Amino acid sequence: MATTRHNWTKEEILEIYNKPFMDLLYEAATVHRQNHDPNTVQVSTLLSIKTGGCSEDCGYCPQAARYHTNIEGNDLMSVSQVKAQAMRAKEAGSSRVCMGAAWRNVKDGQEFDDVLEMVRTINRLDLEVCCTLGMITENQAKRLAEAGLYAYNHNLDSSEEYYKEVISTRGYQDRLDTIENVRKTAVTVCSGGIIGMGESAEDRAGMLVALSTLNPQPESVPINALVPVEGTPMAEQQQVSIWEMVRMIATTRIVMPETQVRLSAGRTQMSREGQAMCFFAGANSIFAGDKLLTTPNPDVNEDMEMFKTLGLNPQKPFVKKAQPVTVDAEKSEYMALGEKPRWTRPGHIIERNLAAQEKSKPKA
Ligand code: SAM
Ligand code: DTB
Ligand code: SF4
Numbered sequence: 001m002a003t004t005r006h007n008w009t010k011e012e013i014l015e016i017y018n019k020p021f022m023d024l025l026y027e028a029a030t031v032h033r034q035n036h037d038p039n040t041v042q043v044s045t046l047l048s049i050k051t052g053g054c055s056e057d058c059g060y061c062p063q064a065a066r067y068h069t070n071i072e073g074n075d076l077m078s079v080s081q082v083k084a085q086a087m088r089a090k091e092a093g094s095s096r097v098c099m100g101a102a103w104r105n106v107k108d109g110q111e112f113d114d115v116l117e118m119v120r121t122i123n124r125l126d127l128e129v130c131c132t133l134g135m136i137t138e139n140q141a142k143r144l145a146e147a148g149l150y151a152y153n154h155n156l157d158s159s160e161e162y163y164k165e166v167i168s169t170r171g172y173q174d175r176l177d178t179i180e181n182v183r184k185t186a187v188t189v190c191s192g193g194i195i196g197m198g199e200s201a202e203d204r205a206g207m208l209v210a211l212s213t214l215n216p217q218p219e220s221v222p223i224n225a226l227v228p229v230e231g232t233p234m235a236e237q238q239q240v241s242i243w244e245m246v247r248m249i250a251t252t253r254i255v256m257p258e259t260q261v262r263l264s265a266g267r268t269q270m271s272r273e274g275q276a277m278c279f280f281a282g283a284n285s286i287f288a289g290d291k292l293l294t295t296p297n298p299d300v301n302e303d304m305e306m307f308k309t310l311g312l313n314p315q316k317p318f319v320k321k322a323q324p325v326t327v328d329a330e331k332s333e334y335m336a337l338g339e340k341p342r343w344t345r346p347g348h349i350i351e352r353n354l355a356a357q358e359k360s361k362p363k364a
Contacts, residue, residue: 004217004256004257004258005212005255006212006213006214006215006217007213008208008209008212008213008255009209010202010205010206010209013205013208013209013212013251013255014201014202014205016250016251016254016255017201017204017205017247017248017251018201021243021246021247024247024250024251024281025246025250025277025280025281027250027254028249028250028251028253028254028281028282029280029281029282031253031254031257031282032253032257032280032281032282032284034257035257035258036260036282036284038279038280038284039311039312039313040284040312040313040314040315041279041283041284041285041286041307041312041313041314041315042095042096042220042260042262042284042285042286042314042315043093043094043095043096043285043286043287043288043303043314043315044094044095044096044097044098044128044130044262044285044286044287044288045085045086045089045092045094045096045097045098045287045288045289046098046100046287046289046291046292046293046297047077047082047085047086047089047097047098047099047100048074048100048101048102048291048293048294049076049077049082049099049100049101049115049118050074050075050076050077050100050101050102050103050111051063051071051072051073051074051102051293051294052065052071052072052073052074052102052294053065053073053102054102054103054104055104055169056104056167056169056170057167057168057169057350057353057357058157058166058167058169059165059166059167059197059232059233059234059350059352059353059356060157060166060194060197060226060229060232060233060234061229061232062229062231062232062294062295063102063293063294064232066357066360067231067232067233067356067357067360068231068360068361068362069229069230069231069232069360070230070231071229071294076101076111076114076115078114079114079117079118079121082099082118082121082122083118083121083122083125085097086121086122086125086127087125089127089289090125090126090127092288092289092300093288093300093304093314094127094288094289094314095127095128095314095315095316095317095318096127096128096129096130096150096151096317097122097127097128097129097130098130098131098132098151098153098287099115099118099119099122099129099130099131099132099133100131100132100133100153100293101115101131101132101133101134103133103134104134104135104169104170104343105133105134105135105136105341105343106133106134106135106136106137106140108140108336108337108338108339109336112140112143112336113329113336115131115133115144116143116144116147116329117147117329119131119144119147119148119149119326120147120148120326120328120329122148123147123148123149123150123323123324123326124148124326126317126318126323127317128150128151128317128318128323129148129149129150129151130149130150130151130152130153130190131144131149131151131152131153132152132153132154132190134154135154135170135174135175135177135178135341135343136152136178136181136182137181137337137339137341138181138184139334139336139337139339140181141181141182141184141185141187142184142185142334143332143334143336144185144187145185145186145187145324146327146332146333146334147326147327148323148324148325148326148327149187149324150187150188150318150321150323150324151187151188151189151190151219151220152182152187152188152189152190153190153191153222154175154178154179154182154189154190154191155175155191155192155193155194155222155224156172156175156176156191156192156193156207156210156211157175157193157194157207158193158194158197158199158203158204158206158207159199159202159203159204159205159206159207159209159210160172160206160210161203161206162197162199162200162203162206164346164348164350165198165199165350165352166197166350167350168345168346168347168348168349168350168353169345169346169347170343170344170345170346171343171344171346173344174343174344175191176210179191179214179218183216186324187324188218188219188220188320188321189214189216189218189219189220190218190219190220190221190222190262191211191214191218191221191222192211192218192220192221192222192223192224192252192262192264193207193211193222193223193224194224194225194226194265195223195224195225195226195240195244195245195248196225196226196228196237196238196239196240196244196266197226197234197237198234198237204248204251205251208251208252208255208256211252211256212255212256217256217258217259218256218259219259219260219320219321220259220260220261220262220285221252221256221259221260221261221262222262222264222285223245223248223249223252223261223262223263223264223283224264224265224266225239225240225245225264225265225266225269225270226240226265226266227265227266227292227295229294229295231356231360232356233350233352233353233355233356234352235356239266239269240266242270242271242274242277245263245266245270245274245278246274246277246278246281249261249263249278249281249282249283250281250282252282253281253282253283254282260284260285260320261282261283261284261285262283262285262286262287263275263278263279263283263285263286264286264287264292265287265292265295265297267286267287267297267298268296268297268298272306272309272310275306276310279310279312284315285315286303288300288303
């Protein structure tokens with residue numbers, strides 16, 4: 001088995017990405033089989049615990065308040081609501097629940113304390129717990145770890161250069177710093193990105209350089225196809241082709257042989273044959289459930305039928321890493337520090353974002 005490399009260059013990655021399709025598929029499938037059981041796919045369920053009303057200007061995101069999309073916003077869910085949803089996800093065959101919040105960053109206080117209780121509750125259901133809450137400090141990462149968090153999702157989304165064309169309210173380095181904070185704990189890192197935002201193949205390779213040169217590499221890497229949402233700056237983006245998706249997944253598999261590559265957003269637009277090619281090329285994780293955070297996802301029954309057709313089995317929880325221990329709130333060795341971290345706000349002009357903001361302004 002080849003050793004995992006942490007020194008991939010953009011040129012090398014581009015060369016892989018642009019290989020003749022059959023050569024790329026064969027190489028990726030070979031790496032995949034050397035490192036994973038090709039018939040096992042990890043299944044996660046997303047839960048949007050706090051939806052919409054976000055202060056950021058992420059050009060792809062329907063939850064950014066400034067674009068006035070048609071999504072239904074919600075305050076933070078209660079611990080009991082989350083428990084009920086997690087139990088449903090477990091019954092439906094998921095091994096992981098990923099809780100997403102439309103926050104720029106985590107703030108210490110009652111809401112974060114509630115999230116910690118949600119983490120404890122889900123870990124006690126013997127499910128892997130993942131959170132994606134925006135930027136976090138080292139202390140917040142430690143508190144999540146102590147509550148029993150299994151994974152933290154924080155996407156780089158694109159190359160550092162293209163990130164500037166997508167978001168002006170935060171910087172790439174803040175993303176990397178958050179990942180580093182998670183790495184100071186036993187929580188695994190989930191970080192990937194989106195294709196189909198108008199970026200070039202060089203940008204896709206650039207993102208894979210940023211992810212694969214992390215040491216250790218992220219334990220899971222979600223590859224999302226942009227879901228263009230009415231009202232956002234990317235509403236008119238053309239759907240990414242299945243060929244590009246397979247190329248991206250195959251390249252990710254080759255440069256990060258041990259990671260779980262997640263075929264994430266965009267599956268409603270893909271045929272089963274297309275998804276089968278993604279699994280063959282090295283994807284071994286999906287989001288299940290009829291909703292992602294705010295947009296549709298294939299029905300669970302359809303996915304189970306697809307698994308049956310392809311002879312795929314859902315991965316059991318904690319096969320890659322032991323279940324974390326949950327420490328009760330009363331026994332915690334950490335406390336809220338009430339820090340005010342200086343996450344950056346570059347504030348440069350992104351014409352596409354400003355135009356969408358202007359267009360979506362409610363009429364006076
Ligand atoms: N607010 C937190 C943050 O930004 O880190 C967590 C939630 S945010 C919605 C999580 C990720 O969802 C983003 O980093 C992005 O990769 C993905 N995402 C959001 N909108 C998307 C869309 N329209 N299509 C594909 N992926 C999307
Ligand atoms: C990830 O990479 N994709 C998920 C999860 N991590 C949080 C989110 C996809 C969101 C798609 C748009 C929506 O449903 O709002
Ligand atoms: Fe907010 Fe996250 Fe959406 Fe950006 S991606 S607008 S931070 S919810």
